[in-house]
Amino acid sequence: MEKAKIAVVGAGPAGIAVAVEAKVAGVAPVVVLEKKGEDCDTVVNLFHEGKRVDPVYRKVKVEPIGRLSFDTETREEFLARMDRVIEEYGLDIRYWNEVQKVVPGPGGFRVVTGGGLEVEAPVVVVAIGIFGKPVKPGYPIPKEVKDRVHFSMPKAPPEGEKILVVGGGDTAAETACFLCGTNDVTLSYRREKFFRLNETNACNLDECACTGKVSLKMPSNIQGLSADGDRVKVHFDDGSDETYDRVFYCLGGSTPQAFLEGIGVAFDGRRPKVDEAGETNIPGLFLAGDLMLEKGSIMGAFNSGKIVVDGILARYRDKVLG
Template sequence: MDSVYDIAIIGGGPCGIASAVEAKISGIENILLLEKGDNHSQTIRTFYKDNKRVDKEYKGLDSQTKGRVEFETGSKEDVLNYFDALLDNETIDAIFETEVEKIVKNSDGNFEIFTAHKHYFAKNVIVAVGRMGRPNKPSYKIPPSITQRVNFNLDKCSTGEKILVVGGGNSAVEYAMTLSRENIVTLSYRKGEFTRINEINAKNLAYDVKYGNIILRLKTDIESIENEEGKVLVNYKDGRVFVYDRVIYAIGGTTPVDFLKSSDIEVDEKKIPIIDENCETNIKGLYVGGDLATRSGASIVVALNHSNTIIEHINSKNR
């Protein structure tokens, strides 16, 4: 096993950065921060225009920071520079362009964090991803008449269907293997081999293909899809045409709900993680903070305060 971090933080937004800084200042040294984007604060970078003001007070939410990381209203650039300085001033092991697929608590009490290319291990995990995640969609149009037959996760899938799963990552392979237990499943990938899946999935997929549980179509790119008497007609670029009961796209950009489910984090009827006053989930040592942990969205101050609450609770367990 690789070294075990004291804390692993998933997400490089305000809650994630503040959690890392709070932990470092409190004396916790072995900290890992994983961010799927190529830099921190992706929501601010993406959804705020240049020079747009980022407010401290937001919709009547708490505007007083409680921890060691403070915040004041400023422009987009001011806020990004501030978080840059926080990361630069604290020697935190930050790894970018790394998307976490799921988190599992092992029998030894440590968490195993799954990414496409490597597993990490930690005693505590803080999930600080935002709600803004969306699944990637194909470039061609999805006819409105068959949107109920097109999925981007396993929600609303039935049994006894002829299903096409599109994608070449771990999610696509896992979707196909799960659905193949009660459906006829084809897995389509535009490349000639899988380069982004882990060894376990590669081995299990090879078994399912060998024994006919999954039909595998490599080097197949889709031109368009149409409504064929209520089903999905798929036109491939090589001229072939097939009809399916359902098509599932797993081409990146998985949603937070998918991630929570894969990590066995309990959610309520609105898909909000169920946490206690310490932001701890049903799994001891696994926390959720930031806007993903709230019903009405969160301000930066709320995210910072969540980080303070979580780090204080982790430290209290170590006293």
């Protein structure tokens, strides 16, 4: 059993920001537990190569309040930035340690990972984000076409195919614009117009639509999918059908409710209950990043690190600095 003053679960932008702010405040040791073999798994695996990483996301501009910040840059530049942060602040990240249990006890928390590590800490910050579980449509995906229906960009993006992208947010717009360079792309969205795209994505999508690279099918609602040979037949609720080589759903992520409820975190509907510092109903257990924010973003995740650590210092100073 290792001991830490703060155990952070997840090495995404929020977990890293918590560790940085804690380090700057003089808290030690701080241990970050990450389930994958690298930090920022959401950016590594869900952002396509060369993707623009925008500080303004879902139309929300967030001013930096803590140590970490960034300007628009590519996915690769952003990941290099995070590597530099980890090195500069000497963060202790334990990779391949997926947290399976957080057990509150009288002397603090016991954090247990699938990698065989156990960490005891008076304060735990859970920063595992919402993208481990993408939102899926309400209708079933037929098993014959499962490998042609995507919830993230495959390592080798398709070329020369007929593709349907579903969604109306920044990720749907970016996916459609990215794929339309080498594919025949249609974007299906249930509303008549987009209302939550950032300016750059709105502009790019407009240009792709005006030059005929992306066809917009709006408003359109999908009733279900079926197999058409090895292709995907999409059934729209206006009675029309269309067959595509692939369908990409860009519907966002969902809160890992079972994991949090397993620890004992109380929910208000679908959202975990947290106060202004990110503390849950369990004293000493905080949430950061997408888990605590209504409209999550990378800048929001960075700022949540500062907010959470300020809260920890105000409430548990003797436990984490003693």
